[in-house]
Amino acid sequence: MTRMKLDSQIPSGPLAEKWDKHKFDLKLVNPANKRKFEVLVVGTGLAGASAAATLAELGYSVTCFCYQDSPRRAHSIAAQGGINAAKNYKNDGDSVHRLFYDTIKGGDFRAREANVHRLAEVSVSIIDQCVAQGVPFAREYGGLLDNRSFGGAQVSRTFYARGQTGQQLLLGAYQALSRQAGLGSVKIIPRTEMLELVVVDGHAKGIVVRDMATGAVSSYAGDAVVMATGGYSNAFYLSTNAVGCNVTAAFRAYKKGAAFANPCYTQIHPTCIPVSGDHQSKLTLMSESLRNDGRVWVPKQKGDKRRAGDIAESDRDYFLERKYPSFGNLAPRDISSRAAKEACDEGRGVGPGGLGVFLDFSDSIKRLGEDKIRERYANLFEMYERITGENAYQMPMRIFPAVHYTMGGLWVDYNLMSTVPGLFVLGEANFSDHGANRLGASALMQGLADGYFVLPYTIGHYFATNKVARPTASHAEFRAAEEAVRARIQKLLTIKGKRTVRSFHRELGRLVWDKCGMARNEKGLKEALRRIPAMREEFWSNVTITGSGESLNQTLEHAGRVADFLEFCELMCLDALTRDESCGGHFRTEHQTEEGEARRDDENFSFVSAWEYQGLDQQPVLHKEPLVYEGVHMSQRSYK
């Protein structure tokens, strides 16, 4: 394999002028020629749908794919809390620079500065775009848009649509996409899974997919491939992600030469409903916006089993307010999650197994009235009650951290292009903007920024400067990739072992949650790295899958995803072991301050880790993209 070169393509010039300058420098494609370029977009979440719609509007021929039965069901639909934008409608001191700074600092100085600045710049256009599409954001009585505040920020810059912001933004993008489909400029292919990336003469030129209803394996050729396939939280089995979320598309691209960046950066969200038993198939997030009005506490005494209402004020420890007086209950996610874990580790956790902390609304209800709280969070309180059977207006919620988001992803340059020319990666699937920790309400912003306002410019430059003919789908590379896909499916179906796919997934998830979750250390990571290959070996000799590959077979689909997680988790643990420092969500217990905060090692680790695949059971090669900051001073994060 050729040695890969990481060229981030960051434009020259002052930080705040880079994007404008770059847009001008990018080569354009003649409008009459755009129709000749076929773009394959994999994924119809915020990133994929916004990109596919916008590219079609510009005149490109677009085909897009998703594994759900409709593009509208992509996992983005589940985002509750909101989307950030530096509109400064509240006149509370927000600005592009402040959003940029908060995001860089929130990411613990491990994100690429130029990308983050661009994200903050385009954030304002996103809101304009969404409103024009008919997204029903919450409004004030005067008719103007309402905002709320979110973790990691001291200004109110979060736009929201009740507790269903992701849904409304996705419907906006889906409608834009549907409009193009109606006009015939986009072809939508749902219930179809991408199983291979096809690279011809060094350029991404197509994909191999499986129609999940009929089992048919086929190829699509394109002039470029755009992957917006979401994050890999489901590597942990239990996460807040939809059950179908997977690393498959990204991992197959990694195996074809796309570098995977910072796989160890995963986010644990502090406010999820605690696990209730082994049957659990996923965890449910309670939007972080709840922390605006809820106070987090545990009993001061270890093993205090009294009901919340019976515990006197003086026996309660509002640990976030105590430890982080200026941010209080709005401390960033990694910090809040770790603080909750600590409290539980000390034996002060509440609920079954002591794995929970209280999120208490009684003070807000006293101050604002139950109606106001209902207006803000009714759907969340209802969801909580449906799952737990408890009424959170009357007693505090119980919450516990859960895996929620993955900052790591395929490495991309400033143009969102991976190390495979012609393969662009957007949204949660790339690594670019959130460093080692993402702030709340920033993923929706990034997905839409990538799809509406970045890729449509940068992809044209690729077409204008790389004149590589599109092969047909009968090219030898396609046939070979299809054969590989069929052979793998056949192999899975013929094992006929004794253990279910789910049992492997659960075992793997538990292992990485224990060893590569909220806190990590050398010993645990080495143990995980020893155990994963053995688990993988057992999987490939003892998994059981019934049925055939020629029809809808959900066990087979799940098996394919778990097989990829079984390889991917090794990469994740290797990255966590190699990054011998703490930063953001990556907390190595060996590296903490006196107060138990993450201690970065800027001298040795201010770089992006980009891993290059070398073959199964071979150590991948680590490439480093140095992180240089001109607009901010790298400081120890403090939310005290």
Add this chain to the structure above:
Amino acid sequence: MKLTLKVWRQQDPTSPGKFVTYEARDIIPEMSFLEMLDEVNEGLLARGEEPIAFDSDCREGICGTCSMVINGLPHGGQKATTACQLHMRLFTDGETITIEPWRARAFPVVRDLVVDRSAFDRIIQAGGFVSVFTGGTPDANLIPIGKPDADLAMDAAQCIGCGACVAACKNASAMLFVAAKVSHLGILPQGRVEKDRRVLRMVQAMDKEGFGSCTVTGSCEAVCPKEISLRFIARMNRDYSVSLLKGGE
């Protein structure tokens, strides 16, 4: 808990289907309905049988993927609840539960409980959008929208497109789904511009897909997990007549 399940099994769109009875053992009240089915499927796999195919994704009531008729009611009939959010604490030990797919001509069965709802996508493609391009839009606060209108639009926009309304209706009508989108966009100033042609095109697409007619019995509203109101159907009927009077597009 121990339960008896009568589940619709159908190999593919063309094969005939039938009910098959299964025992579900060791079910606990904290499980969701779909987790209960996961457990049953684990048991089937262990015996070398093919698991029951059913659709789900978010498992938190927002993506609209899960879709099954439980004891005769889409999503099981708990107020404002999707099948994935239904919990076993609502069932009693020893109970028999029937589970079927959505049944409607416009939603052909793919396998077991999984149906094809792409007809809904085609209805949206016919007109369920605001025709704006990316970029070049005015500042988001340029057009104030009264809170009551914004809230009403949001009430309609909450539709998750699951199709329970169709499954509940004796005519398999899609009126509630279409009315929700027509109302969401029609109430907002941004969508009002295209109001007339939108409603005509969407209703036309709905008829073409083979959905039945609406006789306003309200069974759709009763099962809607997002409690979309029948009033939106009335509103759409009005919009539709007005646009016809104006001479169509």
